[in-house]
Every structure is written in structure tokens, then in C-alpha cells.
Amino acid sequence: MKEEPLVSVMVLCYNHKDFVVQALDSVLNQTYKNIEVIIIDDNSSDGSQELIEKWVRDNKVACRFIKHTSNRPIGYSYNEFLKLAKGKYISAIATDDLFYPSKTEKQVALFATLTEEYGVVYSDLNVIDRDNNLLDNSFYKWYLKDTEPTSGNLLDAFMKCNPVQVTGTLVKREIYDKVGPYDESMVGEDWDMGLRWARICKFFYHNEVVGAYRRSLNQFNAVASRDKKLQFKIQDMIHRIFIKHLDLEGDFRNKVVDQLKSNHKEMLSSEYLARKQNIEISTFLFKTKPSFISLVILITAYFNIPNLYPSVKSMMNRLSLFVKKRITHNQETSLKESPTKG
Numbered sequence: 001m002k003e004e005p006l007v008s009v010m011v012l013c014y015n016h017k018d019f020v021v022q023a024l025d026s027v028l029n030q031t032y033k034n035i036e037v038i039i040i041d042d043n044s045s046d047g048s049q050e051l052i053e054k055w056v057r058d059n060k061v062a063c064r065f066i067k068h069t070s071n072r073p074i075g076y077s078y079n080e081f082l083k084l085a086k087g088k089y090i091s092a093i094a095t096d097d098l099f100y101p102s103k104t105e106k107q108v109a110l111f112a113t114l115t116e117e118y119g120v121v122y123s124d125l126n127v128i129d130r131d132n133n134l135l136d137n138s139f140y141k142w143y144l145k146d147t148e149p150t151s152g153n154l155l156d157a158f159m160k161c162n163p164v165q166v167t168g169t170l171v172k173r174e175i176y177d178k179v180g181p182y183d184e185s186m187v188g189e190d191w192d193m194g195l196r197w198a199r200i201c202k203f204f205y206h207n208e209v210v211g212a213y214r215r216s217l218n219q220f221n222a223v224a225s226r227d228k229k230l231q232f233k234i235q236d237m238i239h240r241i242f243i244k245h246l247d248l249e250g251d252f253r254n255k256v257v258d259q260l261k262s263n264h265k266e267m268l269s270s271e272y273l274a275r276k277q278n279i280e281i282s283t284f285l286f287k288t289k290p291s292f293i294s295l296v297i298l299i300t301a302y303f304n305i306p307n308l309y310p311s312v313k314s315m316m317n318r319l320s321l322f323v324k325k326r327i328t329h330n331q332e333t334s335l336k337e338s339p340t341k342g
């Protein structure tokens with residue numbers, strides 16, 4: 001019989017003592033057995049490391065356990081894992097999430113039916129709370145709201161957001177080898193990597209729940225909504241992600257520029273954007289795709305007038321409204337003054 005391809009699973013933990021054993025059990029209980037497990041703990045301070053060590057001993061699991069002595073970016077952990085991983089396919093799970101037993105088996109089987117151009121299989125997930133109560137039976141229905149997950153070329157989808165949740169994915173190792181390592185300097189390493197995947201391969205969406213995503217008030221997006229400094233870091237991350245993809249052509253390049261411009265307008269409202277950095281970004285965007293608004297933003301940067309852009313925008317909106325009212329008034333007057341027939 002042909003041997004099943006090896007799947008390398010990264011289990012990433014940081015202060016998940018309440019969930020880590022559940023997550024590890026969900027990997028151990030996979031119906032697909034040709035799996036290598038690499039566990040990375042990012043210097044947890046809540047006793048997670050001790051729980052992991054006990055779990056490995058009790059279950060006699062042959063795995064690699066790496067314990068960081070200081071906090072590292074998630075991208076660093078991914079790169080560390082990829083240097084060790086020997087599998088044909090790559091899977092990853094944070095230790096507050098869960099795999100369901102047939103997750104790996106179903107996704108490996110799907111790859112066997114797909115053409116070579118497909119590099120990523122992604123499936124749906126349940127959304128649960130810290131007590132494993134079901135909050136939503138579809139991660140993508142909750143996360144994407146009015147947009148349906150799709151198969152094929154996802155480059156357009158990645159232009160708007162990160163449309164793929166890592167817990168539900170299985171990725172060909174060769175895709176990682178082609179696009180290079182994670183960017184360890186940014187917080188949005190998964191969006192950045194997904195966008196790079198989308199440039200070279202197709203995605204297949206498997207409309208079946210294969211695991212669970214645990215929603216928490218302390219997760220990144222929830223914290224960011226309350227932390228202005230973190231919001232700026234996100235805006236800076238988006239800028240740094242999209243600046244890498246200006247070599248795209250045609251409509252995709254226009255979308256990259258539009259995303260950069262829209263994001264820069266958000267950055268302007270932040271007190272953390274230094275004048276020098278603002279000038280550099282504004283100059284670059286004006287040269288890339290000149291417009292009246294980019295000129296206003298550039299002047300804003302040079303003269304360091306933070307309220308100029310919103311003031312000009314408000315003035316333009318009022319002017320536009322005035323012009324529309326005048327046109328409507330003139331049309332109504334013209335109709336009243338026109339001679340009637342008969």
C-alpha cells in the first residue's frame with residue numbers, strides 16, 4: 001500500500017493553561033496517523049509549559065517541544081517550526097482552538113482530488129467560548145458576514161481582509177518554500193503570508209466544519225478595538241503588507257494603491273504617525289497615483305497641519321451638496337418657466 005504523506009502540525013501556545021490539554025488531545029485524536037507534532041510555547045507564565053510536559057509524558061507522544069525563554073513574534077515561531085517540519089503538508093493550531101478528529105484525514109483526501117495549482121485547502125470551523133459553548137456553527141458566516149468563502153484565485157479577497165482562518169487550513173509545504181519565510185517584524189503575519197500564497201496558487205474551500213475557533217475578549221481584534229496605539233500598529237501593518245505588492249499589474253495594482261491610500265487616511269488621524277514618516281508615505285502615494293485628495297494629504301504632511309485633510313474633505317462634501325442643490329433648483333425653475341403646450 002502507498003504510504004500516507006506526512007503532515008507536520010505546529011501547536012503554538014502562549015498562556016493557554018485552561019485550553020492547552022484540549023487542543024493537544026484534539027491533535028492526538030486525529031484519525032489520520034502519519035503526523036509529526038512540533039509544540040512551541042512562547043514563554044508562558046501561567047503553567048502551560050508544565051501541563052504540556054505532563055501531557056507528553058502521560059501520552060508517550062513522540063514530538064518536539066520547544067520552550068522559548070522570552071516572548072517572540074508569531075512569525076518567528078512559524079519560521080522556527082518550518083525549519084524543523086518534514087511533512088508534505090503543513091497544519092497549525094493555537095492552543096485555544098480545536099481540531100475535530102477527521103480534520104487532517106479529510107483535507108489530505110481532498111488534495112488527492114485537486115489539480116497541482118491548488119496549494120491550500122481551508123475548511124469551516126465552529127465558534128466557541130471559553131467553556132466550549134457553541135456561539136456560531138460557521139466561523140466564516142460570523143467572520144465574513146455578507147461574503148461567502150470561495151475556491152480558486154483568492155487574490156481579490158485578500159485585498160480586502162485576511163479571508164482564511166489558519167486552524168482550518170492544510171497547506172502544501174512547497175508553497176511555503178516558494179514564497180519564503182514569515183515576516184517576523186509584523187503583527188499580521190498570517191494576512192501577509194496568505195496574500196503571498198494567493199499570488200502563486202489556488203485555494204479550495206471545503207464547506208464542512210473541521211474544528212473550533214475559540215472567541216475571547218482578550219483576543220487581538222477585541223483588544224485592538226479598545227487600544228488606539230494598537231489600532232495604529234494595525235494600520236502600519238496594513239501599509240507594510242501592501243507596499244510589498246505594488247509589482248502587481250492592472251486592476252490588482254490599482255486595488256493595492258487604493259488600499260494604501262485608504263489606510264493612510266486612517267493613519268493621519270493617529271497621534272503616533274511621525275511627520276517624517278507621513279511625508280515619506282504621502283509623497284510615495286502621490287507619485288504612485290496622483291489625485292486632488294493625495295495632494296491635500298501631501299500638503300498636510302509637509303506643513304504638519306493634522307486637521308487640514310478632514311477640513312478639506314468636509315469643505316468638498318459641502319461644496320458637492322451645494323452644487324447638487326443648485327442643479328436641482330435650476331431644473332425645477334426651468335420646468336416651471338417652460339411654456340405649456342395646447
